[in-house]
Amino acid sequence: MEITLDCIPCMLKQALESSRLVTNDIDKQKKIIEEALTVLLDYEKYKNAPDLARKIHKIIINLTGEEDPYYEIKKRDLRAAKELYGFLIAFMQKKNRDLYWALKTAATGNNIDAAVYYDIDIEKCVESELEKEFYICDLDIFNNKLKEASNILIIGDNAGETIFDKVMIENMPQIPVVYAVRSSPILNDTTEKEAYESGLGQIATIVSTGCDAPGVILEECCENFIEIYNNADIIISKGQGNFEGLSERKGNVFFLLKAKCPMIANKLKVDLNSYVFKYNGE
Numbered sequence: 024m025e026i027t028l029d030c031i032p033c034m035l036k037q038a039l040e041s042s043r044l045v046t047n048d049i050d051k052q053k054k055i056i057e058e059a060l061t062v063l064l065d066y067e068k069y070k071n072a073p074d075l076a077r078k079i080h081k082i083i084i085n086l087t088g089e090e091d092p093y094y095e096i097k098k099r100d101l102r103a104a105k106e107l108y109g110f111l112i113a114f115m116q117k118k119n120r121d122l123y124w125a126l127k128t129a130a131t132g133n134n135i136d137a138a139v140y141y142d143i144d145i146e147k148c149v150e151s152e153l154e155k156e157f158y159i160c161d162l163d164i165f166n167n168k169l170k171e172a173s174n175i176l177i178i179g180d181n182a183g184e185t186i187f188d189k190v191m192i193e194n195m196p197q198i199p200v201v202y203a204v205r206s207s208p209i210l211n212d213t214t215e216k217e218a219y220e221s222g223l224g225q226i227a228t229i230v231s232t233g234c235d236a237p238g239v240i241l242e243e244c245c246e247n248f249i250e251i252y253n254n255a256d257i258i259i260s261k262g263q264g265n266f267e268g269l270s271e272r273k274g275n276v277f278f279l280l281k282a283k284c285p286m287i288a289n290k291l292k293v294d295l296n297s298y299v300f301k302y303n304g305e
Contacts, residue, residue: 133262155298181212
């Protein structure tokens with residue numbers, strides 16, 4: 024997905040937020056913003072928004088020496104999600120472990136960071152989001168592919184939603200799952216560290232994509248991941264960053280996300296904040 028003008032203020036806001044997470048030094052924050060502005064002036068040379076976001080993230084690392092600015096945020100989100108695990112299991116039992124709601128649970132996890140930050144009663148907030156239906160749901164295609172699938176690849180997104188993804192996997196047919204994560208810390212995205220801490224290693228094989236952007240850029244991924252990707256019978260791509268990286272590639276991919284960005288909602292032809300499970304095959 025191409026970078027739009029609307030991405031620019033969003034990236035700048037993200038740069039300021041990240042700088043404040045790691046330093047109270049106003050001069051350093053100012054330097055980060057100045058360098059970010061220089062990069063943003065040349066935004067058209069970047070492949071997509073994840074590629075651009077990575078460049079800005081590296082400015083913060085270089086100027087502060089902090090390689091994981093969102094470390095505490097990820098810890099907070101993962102802790103909150105773990106506390107919801109029993110609630111999510113009960114929700115799935117209430118829904119008779121229906122596959123539609125398993126997918127919807129994982130999509131709702133795409134919202135966990137905002138829920139933790141803004142809502143005191145996180146369980147009530149998550150419950151409200153869980154009950155919302157998909158705007159687009161290509162479940163029939165998914166079910167047909169499941170009948171002959173011998174493996175599933177899930178490309179993860181943020182750290183907190185790994186617990187929601189775990190619930191999804193536990194309520195899917197027992198087909199071997201590979202769960203792919205970022206190669207190194209970037210924003211609040213999950214790496215191998217958070218994936219193992221969530222317990223995903225007990226039910227899936229965890230691998231790195233080899234790409235350190237906050238969204239899969241296939242031409243930059245490691246050979247091992249590319250082989251897994253090319254041989255996957257089903258691919259579930261979680262979140263907006265992976266959608267931005269993969270949306271122009273036709274293939275055996277299902278996008279599972281909440282369209283929190285107006286540009287992504289427009290691209291998907293859905294209302295803002297809609298939940299989507301969309302097949303991107305030929």
